[in-house]
Amino acid sequence: MAPQIAPSILSADFAHLAEDVERIADSADWVHVDVMDNHFVPNLTLGLPVVQALLKHSPLPLDCHLMIEDPDRWAPEYAEAGAKSVTIHAEAAKAPIRTLRAIRAAGARAGLGVNPATPVDGFADLLGEIDMLLLMTVEPGFGGQKFLDVVLPKVRRARELIKGRDLPVWLQVDGGVSAETIERCAEAGADVFVAGSAVYGADDPAEAVRRLRGQAEDATAKAGW
Numbered sequence: 001m002a003p004q005i006a007p008s009i010l011s012a013d014f015a016h017l018a019e020d021v022e023r024i025a026d027s028a029d030w031v032h033v034d035v036m037d038n039h040f041v042p043n044l045t046l047g048l049p050v051v052q053a054l055l056k057h058s059p060l061p062l063d064c065h066l067m068i069e070d071p072d073r074w075a076p077e078y079a080e081a082g083a084k085s086v087t088i089h090a091e092a093a094k095a096p097i098r099t100l101r102a103i104r105a106a107g108a109r110a111g112l113g114v115n116p117a118t119p120v121d122g123f124a125d126l127l128g129e130i131d132m133l134l135l136m137t138v139e140p141g142f143g144g145q146k147f148l149d150v151v152l153p154k155v156r157r158a159r160e161l162i163k164g165r166d167l168p169v170w171l172q173v174d175g176g177v178s179a180e181t182i183e184r185c186a187e188a189g190a191d192v193f194v195a196g197s198a199v200y201g202a203d204d205p206a207e208a209v210r211r212l213r214g215q216a217e218d219a220t221a222k223a224g225w
């Protein structure tokens with residue numbers, strides 16, 4: 001799949017979310033929405049009411065990343081509200097298969113997220129249940145952190161697992177993705193790139209997205225995935 005860019009609105013202006021989404025509407029593929037509950041991660045951001053409000057204004061589909069303690073309870077509601085992709089964390093879900101199926105049944109793509117220290121091999125049997133695997137490349141909770149190179153072998157391993165089973169599962173990297181790191185992620189096999197500070201910290205967010213996409217395309221072509 002051609003690389004896709006999903007700017008994270010965690011680095012946008014929360015008082016002007018609709019305008020900040022509009023700024024990347026012509027260059028990005030998704031709007032990545034970080035839902036944090038101050039339990040699964042030590043930060044509190046936004047929830048379903050804000051997502052419902054944003055859905056009315058966003059020209060791009062919403063990619064909701066639930067960093068919450070009880071995704072089984074909430075994930076289907078995000079899908080039913082109209083989010084086109086909903087990711088739950090493997091470390092938090094108590095009934096991941098039921099929840100992933102409920103997300104799909106509500107018409108959204110189902111994502112499974114894993115933290116930097118969580119191995120992916122244990123989830124190989126779940127690949128048929130998901131549309132996207134999200135690999136955190138920082139410890140979840142905050143934007144603007146330094147990319148963890150230590151996760152790159154896992155990105156490659158995940159791509160090999162997906163390729164080996166010939167499944168149409170997207171591989172998303174999230175955290176510290178920037179002009180300095182995106183090529184390494186693409187070379188390792190990632191094809192969906194979340195970038196917060198690298199997009200919204202730039203003077204021209206749309207141009208930042210275009211540059212990231214160009215870098216990812218070149219690196220993907222070189223790697224031959």
Ligand SMILES: O=C(CO)[C@@H](O)[C@H](O)COP(=O)(O)O
Pocket residue numbers: 008010011032034065138139140141142143144145174175176177194195196197198
């Ligand atoms: O989920 C998270 C953080 O937990 C990410 O989506 C960050 O919001 C990405 O921000 P940058 O690392 O790109 O600044």
